[in-house]
Amino acid sequence: IPQFRFHDLRHTYAVISIKAGVDLKTISETMGHYSVAFTLDTYAFALDDMKTEGAQKMQKYMTEQQFSL
Secondary structure, three states: OOOOOHHHHHHHHHHHHHHHOOOHHHHHHHHOOOOHHHHHHHHHHHHHHHHHHHHHHHHHHHHHOOOOO
């Protein structure tokens, strides 16, 4: 088992929470950050997959509702 620092566990918690869909305000408060903006700035990289997923959900919704652009 590799050696982990406490700080590594905090990062892991934050990234897994974001990917699990926990709202950013809750994550920010749990981690003791002074603002949600700080949390977003620190963990924005974890949101990249969520952007793609969000676009796919929107496309599916629009197709089901027969929207056309």
